[in-house]
Amino acid sequence: ETGVTQSPTHLIKTRGQQVTLRCSSQSGHNTVSWYQQALGQGPQFIFQYYREEENGRGNFPPRFSGLQFPNYSSELNVNALELDDSALYLCASSLRGLGNTIYFGEGSWLTVV
C-alpha cells in the first residue's frame, strides 16, 4: 500500500475519443509524475507536476496534457486517442529532493479500440 490511488482502474475507449485519468498522491507529497507502460516495456515518463506546474516532459505529443490541483492530486488527459495509446498509465508521487523515492499507484489500464 503506497498511499497513491488511481481511477479508474480499467477503461475502454474508442479511437478519437478523449480520456481523463485521476491520481491522488501520497499525503505530503508535492510532486506527481505520470508514466505510460506498454505491454512488455518499462514505464515511459510522460510528464511531472510540481506545485501545480508542469516541471518536465518526456517524448509525448501535446495531446497528452495534465493538471495538478492545490491538494496535489492530478489528472492526465489524452485527446484524440490512438490505438497505440493502449497501455497501463501509472501515477507516481514523491517529495521533491535528492534521493527521494517515487511511489506508484496501481495504474489505470486503458484500452483503445
Next chain:
Amino acid sequence: TQLLEQSPQFLSIQEGENLTVYCNSSSVFSSLQWYRQEPGEGPVLLVTVVTGGEVKKLKRLTFQFGDARKDSSLHITAAQPGDTGLYLCAGAPSGGYQKVTFGIGTKLQVIP
C-alpha cells in the same frame, strides 16, 4: 536522454538457484531504485540506493550501486517461486527535476 539497460531481459530458473540482474548506463544518477512489478499492478519499490558503492540487503536480495553511480546489480540468493515477477531499475538524474528513467525490466520466473 539517459538510458538504462537491463540484462538479462528474461530469466527462468529453478527454485533454490542464485541469480544476478544488471542495470547499466553511461549516465550518472543521483539515486537508483529497484522495483518489482506483478502483472496488472503498479511497480512496488524494493530499495533506493544513493551513495556510490552502497550495498543494501533485503532478506535474500542484495542491491549494489556502482562506485561511479552509473550501474547497479540485484542479486537474489536461493530464489523462491514468490520472487517471480518483473524487476525494474529506475534512475533519477543529478540535479533538476526528478525525471526517473526506467529500464525495460527483467522478467524472472522461478520454477518450483
